[in-house]
Amino acid sequence: MKRxxxxxxxxxxxxxxxxxxxxxxxxxxxxxSSGATGVPPPGSTTNPAGGSSLSGSAIPPGGTxxxxxxxxxxxxxxxxTQPGSILAKRSVYYDxxxxxxxxxxxxxxxxxxxxxxxxxxxxxxxxGNTDERGGSEYNLALGxxxxxxxxxxxxxxxxxxxxxxxxxxxxxxxxxQGSNEAAWAENRRSDIVYQGE
Amino acid sequence: MNRMxxxxxxxxxxxxxxxxxxxxxxxxxxxxxIIGGGATQTPIAIVPFAGESDFPIGITGVVGADLQRxxxxxxxxxxxxxxxxxxxxxxxxxxxxxxEAVVIGSMQPAGGGLVNIRFFxxxxxxQTQITAFSYNVGSSQFRAxxxxxxxxxxxxxxxxxxxxxxxxxxxxxxxxxxxxxxxDADGYNPQTIVTSDEPLLSPAxxxxxxxxxxxxxxxxxxxxxxxDLASGRKHVVANFRSDNSAPAxxxxxQKxxxxxxxxxxxxxxxxxxxxxxxxxxxxxxxIDTEANFAPDGASILFVSDRGGSxxxxxxxxxxxxxxxxxxxxxxxxxxxxxxxxKSFAFLKRDGGRFNIAVQDxxxxxxxxxxxxxxxxxxxxxxxxRMILYASVQGGRGILAAVSSDGRVKQRLSSAIGGxxxxxxxxxxxx
Numbered sequence: 001m002k003r004x005x006x007x008x009x010x011x012x013x014x015x016x017x018x019x020x021x022x023x024x025x026x027x028x029x030x031x032x033s034s035g036a037t038g039v040p041p042p043g044s045t046t047n048p049a050g051g052s053s054l055s056g057s058a059i060p061p062g063g064t065x066x067x068x069x070x071x072x073x074x075x076x077x078x079x080x081t082q083p084g085s086i087l088a089k090r091s092v093y094y095d096x097x098x099x100x101x102x103x104x105x106x107x108x109x110x111x112x113x114x115x116x117x118x119x120x121x122x123x124x125x126x127x128g129n130t131d132e133r134g135g136s137e138y139n140l141a142l143g144x145x146x147x148x149x150x151x152x153x154x155x156x157x158x159x160x161x162x163x164x165x166x167x168x169x170x171x172x173x174x175x176x177q178g179s180n181e182a183a184w185a186e187n188r189r190s191d192i193v194y195q196g197e
Numbered sequence: 198m199n200r201m202x203x204x205x206x207x208x209x210x211x212x213x214x215x216x217x218x219x220x221x222x223x224x225x226x227x228x229x230x231i232i233g234g235g236a237t238q239t240p241i242a243i244v245p246f247a248g249e250s251d252f253p254i255g256i257t258g259v260v261g262a263d264l265q266r267x268x269x270x271x272x273x274x275x276x277x278x279x280x281x282x283x284x285x286x287x288x289x290x291x292x293x294x295x296x297e298a299v300v301i302g303s304m305q306p307a308g309g310g311l312v313n314i315r316f317f318x319x320x321x322x323x324q325t326q327i328t329a330f331s332y333n334v335g336s337s338q339f340r341a342x343x344x345x346x347x348x349x350x351x352x353x354x355x356x357x358x359x360x361x362x363x364x365x366x367x368x369x370x371x372x373x374x375x376x377x378x379x380x381d382a383d384g385y386n387p388q389t390i391v392t393s394d395e396p397l398l399s400p401a402x403x404x405x406x407x408x409x410x411x412x413x414x415x416x417x418x419x420x421x422x423x424x425d426l427a428s429g430r431k432h433v434v435a436n437f438r439s440d441n442s443a444p445a446x447x448x449x450x451q452k453x454x455x456x457x458x459x460x461x462x463x464x465x466x467x468x469x470x471x472x473x474x475x476x477x478x479x480x481x482x483x484i485d486t487e488a489n490f491a492p493d494g495a496s497i498l499f500v501s502d503r504g505g506s507x508x509x510x511x512x513x514x515x516x517x518x519x520x521x522x523x524x525x526x527x528x529x530x531x532x533x534x535x536x537x538x539k540s541f542a543f544l545k546r547d548g549g550r551f552n553i554a555v556q557d558x559x560x561x562x563x564x565x566x567x568x569x570x571x572x573x574x575x576x577x578x579x580x581x582r583m584i585l586y587a588s589v590q591g592g593r594g595i596l597a598a599v600s601s602d603g604r605v606k607q608r609l610s611s612a613i614g615g616x617x618x619x620x621x622x623x624x625x626x627x
Contacts, residue, residue, distance in 0.1 A: 097506070134528065134530065137398070137486055137487045137530075137531065138484075138500055138530040140398075140463075140486075144439065144458050144462075145483070165439070167418045173396070
């Protein structure tokens with residue numbers, strides 16, 4: 001009986017794909033989820049919530065200048081993945097309840113803004129996340145607002161709207177497990193993911 | 198005979214009702230514990246039905262467990278003879294044990310594989326019949342009949358509709374696997390409706406109980422689906438750019454309110470149940486989400502951070518007028534109207550702790566009902582007497598319920614492991 005229901009579900013799932021109303025255009029969403037390679041675990045270098053050393057110190061002079069001869073997002077030699085490159089930093093962290101991008105993450109946003117402005121064919125998805133506390137739906141909206149805050153900051157820097165998609169995972173895909181301040185701080189986060197990575 | 202007595206005695210005295218496990222089939226996935234009880238509990242004697250022990254599945258154990266779970270009844274010792282008709286009842290036996298009501302009945306083969314189940318609800322003080330019913334059913338319907346009998350008794354004794362025949366929906370997370378399940382209100386007969394390796398959220402019953410709306414991340418982002426329970430057919434209701442979530446049915450079942458982010462912020466739209474005609478119904482520069490229709494369909498409650506913190510607002514759909522309705526604290530979300538529309542349940546944060554509260558619409562008086570600290574997702578029983586919600590115990594997600602006056606508390610724990618969350622109590626049957 002259960003198997004029958006499952007089969008029916010799978011069948012209709014396939015049917016649903018083709019019956020999406022025309023007015024609705026699903027956004028392309030990268031398969032990559034949080035914690036993928038190339039993202040330095042922020043907790044390993046500094047306290048993501050309270051730390052103020054995330055910015056500045058890691059930027060090598062001139063290291064943020066995007067290379068127009070890049071081999072593509074994430075390719076060998078790409079500044080996006082070069083160790084020490086600020087473009088390899090992809091996570092923006094937030095205070096509790098907040099979607100405000102703190103000053104310490106401005107250099108990161110500006111570096112990605114420059115790269116996207118100089119590489120108009122580059123596209124990113126900003127994934128918004130929250131900690132586990134509170135209801136799923138409000139957290140989904142808060143995660144969206146966090147992702148949207150990154151998109152807006154990039155837009156101000158001259159990045160085109162169609163280069164940036166946003167998606168919220170709310171509290172559904174925590175990178176850090178556990179119910180403690182450190183895990184919560186780690187999960188209040190937006191991640192920048194380049195398409196093709 | 199002896200086993201039935203032990204069972205009744207256990208039900209009468211136990212604080213933890215484990216009887217459900219003994220009585221029914223072994224595939225139950227949710228068991229229910231009762232913590233606390235109502236202010237006044239009607240003492241009732243539920244006498245094992247004549248002939249009941251000839252059948253593998255009992256009726257009276259289920260009836261007793263249902264009534265006791267409501268917190269409004271106290272089971273008194275029903276040991277002794279098993280009268281099949283009111284004429285055979287020796288009322289003194291039950292009066293001396295404090296019973297105000299007595300339930301008796303019989304089970305007999307009725308031919309064609311059917312069984313005749315007959316029951317009488319009797320007033321032990323006046324020694325009169327309050328009500329009686331007779332059913333001819335197959336054994337697969339025994340539990341359903343038991344819930345019906347409990348509903349009849351509950352309504353006769355309290356004046357409110359019983360909700361023992363209703364169903365609940367919830368999400369089970371096991372490892373990386375998510376299941377949307379539907380079960381009887383007592384946790385029996387769980388059916389997996391949707392399985393996904395990506396998160397599932399926010400199941401919402403259509404008003405007639407035939408369909409479930411829910412949010413699935415199976416395409417790597419939040420998309421709203423509606424699935425028909427009988428056929429298993431599902432369709433996309435909202436898959437616009439970015440996130441689509443928070444489905445809530447209009448009382449006529451024609452439309453849903455959903456939260457869409459296609460134009461930037463999380464904003465609330467009305468959309469036809471087939472996914473057509475999305476129309477924005479409120480505008481803010483921040484988050485608007487978690488719409489919930491008033492029972493009369495004239496207004497919705499929703500959550501907005503337009504004032505700087507998440508608070509609950511009411512939108513009059515005809516005029517578009519919006520008023521803030523929650524004022525206490527800096528985090529009030531997940532509003533759910535009571536079935537009579539006179540109050541709403543919601544999620545309240547206080548000093549970092551999240552608990553379920555109710556607020557009276559007229560007086561704005563707030564009562565915090567739970568103390569779990571990690572509680573969320575309130576959902577009213579269709580008679581308004583209980584609120585089902587998600588809680589955490591020992592690091593695991595569990596379902597719990599509390600009476601809307603805060604006196605009766607229940608825990609529903611999963612026997613299959615994993616986290617249970619996002620509960621939604623279904624409507625009354627037709």
